[in-house]
Amino acid sequence: MSSSSTLAERVAASSRVQPREKNQTQPQTTVLDRIGEHVLLDGFRIVIDLEKSKGSYLYDAAHSHRLIDLYGFFGSNPVGFNHPHFDKPEVKADLLRAAEIKIANSDVYSEGYAQFVDMLWRVVGMPPLDRMLFIEGGALAVENTLKAAMDWKVRKNMAAGRGERGTEILHFRHAFHGRSGYTMSLTNTDPKKTDLFAKFNWPRVSTPSIDYSLGEEARNADVIAREKKSEAEIMQFVHERGVDIAAIIIEPIQGEGGDNHFRGEWFRTLRRICDENEMLLIFDEVQCGMCATGKTWCCQHFGVQPDLMAFGKKAQVCGVMAGPRLDEVKENVFRTPSRINSTWGGNFTDMVRSTHFLQIIEEENLVENARVVGAHFLARLLDLQSESPIITAVRGRGLFLAFDLPDPATREEFWKGAFDLGVFTLRSGERSIRFRPALDITKEVVDEAIGRLREQCERMRSR
Numbered sequence: 001m002s003s004s005s006t007l008a009e010r011v012a013a014s015s016r017v018q019p020r021e022k023n024q025t026q027p028q029t030t031v032l033d034r035i036g037e038h039v040l041l042d043g044f045r046i047v048i049d050l051e052k053s054k055g056s057y058l059y060d061a062a063h064s065h066r067l068i069d070l071y072g073f074f075g076s077n078p079v080g081f082n083h084p085h086f087d088k089p090e091v092k093a094d095l096l097r098a099a100e101i102k103i104a105n106s107d108v109y110s111e112g113y114a115q116f117v118d119m120l121w122r123v124v125g126m127p128p129l130d131r132m133l134f135i136e137g138g139a140l141a142v143e144n145t146l147k148a149a150m151d152w153k154v155r156k157n158m159a160a161g162r163g164e165r166g167t168e169i170l171h172f173r174h175a176f177h178g179r180s181g182y183t184m185s186l187t188n189t190d191p192k193k194t195d196l197f198a199k200f201n202w203p204r205v206s207t208p209s210i211d212y213s214l215g216e217e218a219r220n221a222d223v224i225a226r227e228k229k230s231e232a233e234i235m236q237f238v239h240e241r242g243v244d245i246a247a248i249i250i251e252p253i254q255g256e257g258g259d260n261h262f263r264g265e266w267f268r269t270l271r272r273i274c275d276e277n278e279m280l281l282i283f284d285e286v287q288c289g290m291c292a293t294g295k296t297w298c299c300q301h302f303g304v305q306p307d308l309m310a311f312g313k314k315a316q317v318c319g320v321m322a323g324p325r326l327d328e329v330k331e332n333v334f335r336t337p338s339r340i341n342s343t344w345g346g347n348f349t350d351m352v353r354s355t356h357f358l359q360i361i362e363e364e365n366l367v368e369n370a371r372v373v374g375a376h377f378l379a380r381l382l383d384l385q386s387e388s389p390i391i392t393a394v395r396g397r398g399l400f401l402a403f404d405l406p407d408p409a410t411r412e413e414f415w416k417g418a419f420d421l422g423v424f425t426l427r428s429g430e431r432s433i434r435f436r437p438a439l440d441i442t443k444e445v446v447d448e449a450i451g452r453l454r455e456q457c458e459r460m461r462s463r
Contacts, residue, residue, distance in 0.1 A: 032062060053081035056438060056445045058424060067424040068449045074426065075255070075287050075400075075436030076313035078357045078366075083440070085360050098352035105134065106345030116317070116351040123358045124296045129309060129321035131334040134346030138286035138312035139178025144320050144340050145308040146182050146247070148333045149280045153246035155329045156278060168244045170203045170237060170279075172230075174257030174429070177249065177284055186249065189256045189429075203241065205233040209260035212393035213404065227266050231273075238277050247308070248274055249282040252289075252298040258429025259402035261395055264302035271304050280307040280325065290314035291361060291439055294371030294398030301397060314439070316354035317346045366439040374398035376443050377435070380450045388457040390414070393432075399441065402434040414456060421452045 031047045045062060052059035058069040058081065069077075085091060098112060105113055117132070133144055146169055153166030169186065171177070177186040179193055185200040187193060208226035211219055238245065248270055254260035274281040283306040288298040290311060295301055297309070307325045312318030326332045333339035361367065374396065381394045381403060393404040405411040411431045418425060418433075428434035437445075 055080040056441045067422050069424050070435040070437050071424045071426050072436040072438055077438050078314040079360050080438045080440050098349045103348040104343055105348055106341050112352050116355045119355045119358045123362045126297055129323040131322040132319055134317055134319040135342050136347050138318050139180040139183045141310040141312050141318040141320055142177045142284055143180050143182045145282045145310050147340055149247035151333050152329050162243055165244050166246050168202045170245050170248045172207045172250055174207050174254055176256035203237040206230045209262055212395040231269055242277055245279055247280040247282050251284045255287040258432050259434050267302045267304040282306055282308045284310045286310055286312040288400055291367045291370055292398055292400045294374050317350045370398040370439050373441055373443055377401055377446045399437050402428055402432050405431050407431055417456045421456055423449050423452045
């Protein structure tokens with residue numbers, strides 16, 4: 001099929017999902033056993049067939065099972081499997097050349113690096129955040145926003161005669177910012193991911209997210225009250241420890257913590273607090289950014305700009321964007337060599353692949369597709385909610401969607417049942433299901449997935 005074919009034509013050319021047969025419960029390959037000899041297998045018992053996987057369909061060779069992929073490698077897959085762009089000989093040659101050697105981009109530069117930076121800025125750049133750092137891993141991207149903020153605040157304190165202070169980061173409950181050294185002091189979702197490791201006692205406040213299980217009037221009253229409570233908690237920390245607080249960090253939509261959404265008024269409150277109290281505002285858009293919500297970056301829905309932003313996942317290369325407020329300190333980390341860096345400075349092969357994905361996103365207008373198909377997906381989930389009492393709190397922006405189930409046990413049963421019916425989703429928070437499809441998913445695939453989810457609701461209702 002030609003590269004100019006429509007999204008619908010590409011999906012129609014793919015085989016429809018086939019539910020897993022009841023007797024296909026054990027893996028049919030030795031792949032899992034071989035890996036398990038040396039690696040803890042705590043992921044999905046899936047062995048992906050990269051040739052049979054097409055578009056929004058992931059083929060699990062371990063169980064001969066075709067899945068509608070609403071998991072997307074934890075939301076990191078920007079475009080569906082085997083996109084025809086990657087069949088072009090020149091594209092294959094470009095990727096092979098990049099994969100033959102791993103360049104230390106931080107010290108040795110290349111045409112491929114320059115092309116990536118040009119494409120990234122043109123397609124998803126967010127002026128005036130024009131200073132960048134690239135690194136491997138979302139947690140390390142977040143960690144470098146923290147280091148940049150600490151450096152900024154400590155230098156300001158030193159210049160004002162307050163001494164070498166200013167390394168604390170104010171953050172929120174139900175946040176997930178990674179599992180590296182600094183980020184573990186922020187992450188507070190599943191205790192298994194942080195317990196017993198050393199952490200800093202940084203200020204943590206309540207999360208004034210929107211409760212979509214309430215009616216609109218009650219929902220608004222509830223969130224406004226909780227915003228006031230959280231603001232009071234923040235201001236108490238500012239009063240007690242303001243000179244030590246470098247930044248406030250927040251995910252514009254909390255992912256692992258439960259797909260928790262916020263009002264634009266809340267982000268404007270945080271912007272004001274940071275401006276008035278010599279702190280930086282950091283947005284962690286590793287998961288919710290890069291076109292997933294129907295805009296290039298999630299914060300653009302609210303008209304609030306951060307001072308630092310961490311990105312990754314769908315960008316394929318992780319990193320930091322920094323704005324002009326950092327230049328209030330002349331020798332900030334984006335102007336002084338070797339203050340923040342790494343051997344690789346981002347993975348070169350990832351950069352080349354990302355360049356091609358960004359080209360596809362631009363040519364196929366996939367940000368708009370995320371908005372339009374996401375609105376369709378949300379409407380279909382709301383229909384499902386009206387039919388099925390076990391589904392509540394449907395919510396989403398673009399293709400960043402979720403709903404709740406009554407309790408953790410029901411959520412597990414629903415998640416596993418949907419998987420058996422051929423719908424691959426993610427769990428979120430204590431009782432939520434979240435959806436993270438590729439940006440080129442179509443309405444037809446969404447409708448097929450909704451049919452499978454409806455079937456699972458009926459199965460649970462009739463048991």
